[in-house]
Amino acid sequence: MRILYLGDIVGEKTILALKQELAKIQKEYHIHLILANAENTSGGKGLCYKHYKELKSLGIVGMSMGNHTFSKSEIKEYLSEASICIPANWNAEYKKDVLYIRYNDKKIAIVNLLGRIFMNTPLDCPFQTMERLLPNIDADYIIVDFHGEATSEKKAFFYEFAGKVSAVLGTHTHIQTADEQVYNNTCYITDLGMCGVEHSILGDNVESVIKRFKTGVYEPLAVASGKNFIINGVILDLKEKNEIERIYKKITLV
Ligand SMILES: [Fe+2]
Ligand SMILES: [Fe+2]
Numbered sequence: 247m248r249i250l251y252l253g254d255i256v257g258e259k260t261i262l263a264l265k266q267e268l269a270k271i272q273k274e275y276h277i278h279l280i281l282a283n284a285e286n287t288s289g290g291k292g293l294c295y296k297h298y299k300e301l302k303s304l305g306i307v308g309m310s311m312g313n314h315t316f317s318k319s320e321i322k323e324y325l326s327e328a329s330i331c332i333p334a335n336w337n338a339e340y341k342k343d344v345l346y347i348r349y350n351d352k353k354i355a356i357v358n359l360l361g362r363i364f365m366n367t368p369l370d371c372p373f374q375t376m377e378r379l380l381p382n383i384d385a386d387y388i389i390v391d392f393h394g395e396a397t398s399e400k401k402a403f404f405y406e407f408a409g410k411v412s413a414v415l416g417t418h419t420h421i422q423t424a425d426e427q428v429y430n431n432t433c434y435i436t437d438l439g440m441c442g443v444e445h446s447i448l449g450d451n452v453e454s455v456i457k458r459f460k461t462g463v464y465e466p467l468a469v470a471s472g473k474n475f476i477i478n479g480v481i482l483d484l485k486e487k488n489e490i491e492r493i494y495k496k497i498t499l500v
Contacts, residue, residue: 247352248275250493251389251413252282252479253438254312254420256449257290257469259499260441261300267477267497268304275481275493279349280305281356282479283391283417283438284330285312290450290469292318298328308347310358312393312418313367316340333360333393335375336367344383355385357411359403361394361418372399373406380410387412387484394418397436408432413482413490420448422478426490433490439478444496446470473499 250271255264268280284301288294291314301309308329315321315332322340325332331345332338334357345356357379359372372392380388388411392400400416407414409430415438416423422439442449447456450467458465475497483489 247279247349247387247484248277249279249281249354249389249482249484250275250277250479251415251438251482252280252306252441252477253422254283254286254417254440254449255301256286256420256440256442258288258297259443259469259471260475261287261297261304263475263477263497263499264304264441266499267495271477271493271495272305277481279307279347279354281308281310281389282306282441283312283393284309285314285393286449288318290467292316293321294318295320295324298324298330302329308345308356310356310391310393310417312358313360313365331356331358333358333369334379335359335370335372337370343379346385352387353385354387354389355383356389356391358391358393361392361396361399363394363396363399365395372403376407389413389415389482392416400436404432404434405429412484412488415480422492422494424492426480426492428488428490431488433482433488435480435490435492438480439476439494441477441479442475443470443472444474444476445472475499
C-alpha cells in the first residue's frame with residue numbers, strides 16, 4: 247500500500263495549493279491513501295472545522311496534530327467524529343489516541359505523540375505512552391507521527407520502536423530532513439517538512455519573525471503570503487519490505 251504523508255500544513259491558502267497539486271502527485275506516485283499533519287492549517291495555529299472538511303474533500307483521509315491541537319478550540323466539538331488523532335501523551339480532557347483508517351481489507355492505525363524536549367507543555371512520556379497503546383492496537387500497519395523539536399528524541403523513539411511499527415515520521419520543525427531510512431522494516435524520517443509558502447520562516451511572514459528575533463519584543467506572527475508553495479512529505483510503500491521516499495515539490499498557485 248502506498249501512502250502519502252504530508253508535513254505540517256501551514257495556513258488556509260495552502261489548501262488551494264494542495265487542491266491544485268494533490269491529484270497530480272497521487273497519480274504520479276500511484277498513491278492509495280493521503281494523510282497529513284494539519285496542526286497549522288487555520289491561520290497557522292490549529293484546525294477549524296471548515297478547513298478540516300476542505301482537507302477531507304481533497305482526499306486527505308486522516309490527520310494528525312501537534313502542540314497546536316487546541317489552538318482553535320472548536321476542535322473539542324468535532325474531534326470525536328473526525329478522522330483526526332491528537333497527541334496521545336497529552337493528558338487532556340479530550341482524547342483521540344489512535345485513528346484507524348481502512349483501505350480495502352487493510353487497517354492502518356495512526357498514533358500522534360508529542361516530544362518533551364524544548365516543548366512547553368506538561369506531557370506524559372511518549373515512550374511509555376506508546377508501550378501502553380501498542381498491545382491494544384489492532385491493525386495491519388501502524389504509523390506514528392512523532393511531533394517534536396529535538397532530532398535526538400525522534401531518533402531515539404525510532405530505534406526503540408523499530409520492528410514494532412511500520413513508520414515513525416517526525417513533524418513540527420517544518421524543515422524537511424534528508425535522513426529517510428528503513429531499519430528493522432520500520433520507515434523513518436526525522437522531519438517531513440511542511441506544506442506552505444516557500445519564502446517564509448516555517449510558513450510565517452519573514453519580516454515579522456526577523457523583527458521578533460532582533461528586538462525580542464513579542465509580536466503575533468502572520469502566515470506568509472505568496473504564490474509559491476512547497477509541498478513536503480513522504481511516500482510510504484508498506485508491504486512485506488517497507489520503503490520510504492521523500493517528496494519535495496515546488497509549485498506556483500495559478
Ligand atoms: Fe507545525
Ligand atoms: Fe508543532
